[in-house]
Amino acid sequence: MPEFNYKDELVKIPLDPGVYRYFDEKGEVIYVGKAKSLRNRVSSYFLKSNQHDRKTKRLVSQINRIEYTIVLSEWDALLLENQLIKQLQPKFNILLKDDKTYPFICITDELFPQVYVTRNLDRKKGTYYGPFANLRSMHTLLDMFKALYTIRSCQLPLTKPNIEAGKFKVCLEYHIGNCKGPCEGLQSAEDYNVEIDLVHHILKGNLSFPQQYFKDKMLKAAEEMAFEQAHSWKTKIEHLSNFQSKATVINPRIGNVDVLTIVSDEESAYLNFMKIKEGYMIATQTFEVKKKLDESDTEILTMMIVEMRETYGNDAKELISNLKPDLDMKLDIVVPQIGDKKKLLDMSMKNVMHFRREKAERREVEASATSSKKDRILIRLKSDLQLKTLPRHIECFDNSNIQGTNPVAAMVCFKDGKPSKKDYRHFNIKTVIGPNDFASMNEVVGRRYLRMIAENQPLPDLIVVDGGKGQLGAACDALKDLGLYGQVPIIGIAKRLEEIYFPEDSLPLYIDKKSESLKLIQQIRDEAHRFGITFHRDKRSKSSLISELEGVEGIGKITATKLLKYFGSVKAIRESSVEKLTEVVGAAMAAKLRAYFDTMAN
Structure with a gap:
């Protein structure tokens, strides 16, 4: 088979309206389409490839042959396209399958027609109405027919020869008044089909005809003083009116x-x-x-x-x-x-x-049911915060600044809904003097993501700031300075009412207190607070120890830090021998330390 050359094919295609078919190398139809101008439409697949999405490019790559059918109008093309898609079911088309899912009401073509429900269409058997997507409305119609008319419910072959031969006997339906016994010839086909015609009218949406029919019958019975019959016809009118009142009323x-x-x-x-x-x-x-x-x-x-x-x-x-x-x-x-x-x-x-x-x-529930608990929570969090991607990587920042001493900050990292402790980070505040939570937050967020950019590390899917609008604004300013604002979703969580704040939105979001997604945010926030407090406490303890050692004559901050780093605590230093101290700070300083601790002990 010669190689497909779309340029040679395009010049052969006419400008008329029609339907085109694309074939793959196996000779199977993979796409059917309609066009007002066949050449213009088909050409667009090959000449505008840079404008196509991934799926269309995949279709074009598989085209090995083109066929087309010219029709008189675009409407004719639409009708032919519909039929060909159903017949050929190409893999790149929306499949327009015959609807066998919903039931129809069938009125058979017989001497005494049946009225029944079916899901299989065979137009040779009779007239079909539907499909009925709402089964309740269908059964309401059937119940009304039963109340209004005496239509047989049996499936007997009521042909004229069979009835004349006396093959059938009336059943219980006849004795309770639901049927007039056409099987024994007790009702004529003409009389029976008057009611069938009325059923046809109702199923076609024409209620006025049966209403007028019943009204005429009622008035005639009343004139003949047949009041019982007149009441029966009036009841049928009421049934019909009741049905119409339940239907959706349109002008x-x-x-x-x-x-x-x-x-x-x-x-x-x-x-x-x-x-x-x-x-x-x-x-x-x-x-x-x-x-x-x-x-x-x-x-x-x-x-x-x-x-x-x-x-x-x-x-x-x-x-x-x-x-x-x-x-x-x-x-x-x-x-x-x-x-x-x-x-x-x-x-x-x-x-x-x-x-x-x-x-x-429903899709969200199905996704949650088939995924693990961690994914279910992340899916819920994605929905609650209206994120574009699943927040598998979350980072949370917290400032620890107790009474203005030793300002520090902490960042914790959660991956797939679980703590990733190897990614936790502590920060000593370097550029801020005094207690200033906003400035401290700006510094640590800036330092964190400047380093991640420098090391070419992947950014998180969500940043959480422990605090309200002020802390969130400071963090956003840091992201703006780095050119990251808008690239990574960021929120603030205020402790008092567990309010979620978004950038540039003065109104907070309140997530259901029982929601798993809020509990995850709270867990991340609490972990950042714990990690920050622990670091702050350690730093204050270390400061106190250094201050105590600086009480020894001749020992400054550098020497005190050196001793603590080596021995680990003041108690270990106090219990060390002169020889051991000499190895770290020399003989003269060791003698002074030993004398100081001996004096303190007495």
Whole structure:
């Protein structure tokens, strides 16, 4: 097979509307698309490769042959594309499979038709209504039919020869008044099919016809003084009115319209479809479509318009949507701004937004259930703080400054929700004179990340500052000086009410006190405080020991520090021999130390 050369192929493709098919080297169809101009659309895949996402580049790399079909209009191209995708199911297309998930109501083509529920479509058997995404509304209809009409529930083959031959006997349904016995010829086909016609009208959304039929029957019975029959017809009218009152009421002046709205994220599109007939909703479905090639909302909406109208019927001449495709369609698509149609659009949008939120929450729960506890907490923390990435590496800073003495700071590091003690750091405050928590925080944050940049170390996924808006602002200033502000998420946690502060936001976030994510932040903050206090205490103790040694004549801070470093404590120095002391500070100084401690002991 000769090597595929797209330049040679492109010049052969016409400018007419049509459908194109891409084949791989195995001869399998990998993508089907429609176009207003075949050459322009196909050319865009090869001539604008730098503008494509990763998935589209992968598609283009696998194209080995192109075929196309010219059609009369863009609408015809859309219809053909829909059929080919279902037939061929290419791996790079959104798959538009026939909907067998939801049930239909079937009215059979028989002498005495049956009315039953099925999930399998065989158009040769009869007329199908649906699908019913809401099973409750479907069963409400079936219950109403049972209350209004005497339609048989059996599946007997009630042909004229079988009935005339007396093959069947009436069942219990006849004796309790739910059936008029057509199996024994007790009801004519004409009388039976009057009620079947009324069922057809209701399923088509035309309630006015059966209402008028029952009203005429009631009035006629009343005129003939048959009050019991008149009451029976009145009861049927009430059943019908009760059903209509439970249905979603739409302004009847809107007429017969379809509604289809769409919202999306990076992975999926979410759509809500509603079919409106003569003042009430007869069908609705909300569903998710997984993206394959980063398709736009308009592209997906266009495909789903064809799919929904093929499934639910294409009698409506108008479709209400939140988008209007740039496509010459045999359908009036409107995006209403005011009035009853806008209310209808808002209702559909509310449904689709709620559906998307439910899907996101369900995925989060599933991710939490399948991940370990540490990942579940990090996923929750990512959601609570609205972070872009999972905070696997968190660093927290705390100042320890008791009564203005020995100002120090501490940084603790948590990785995958656990302390990483080898990464803990202490800081002696160098540039700040006196107790100044804000300036101290600015110094240590700046020193920490200046060093990480210099050593080319990975930055954390989240920085936590122990303190409120002041400490957070000081830390943010340090990041700004380093050019890191905005690159690493940073928050402050105030102790009093456990408030979470974000940069440039005066209003704090209050996470549920029982939340695992807040408990993790508190654990990190408390660990930073403990680590800082321990360092501060050690430093104060060391200062006190050095001060005590400086009481010996001739011993200054340098010598005192040298002794403490060698012996570890004043007690060890006090108990050491002159010989041992001489090894560290010389004979003269050792003699002075020994004399000092001997004098203190007496």
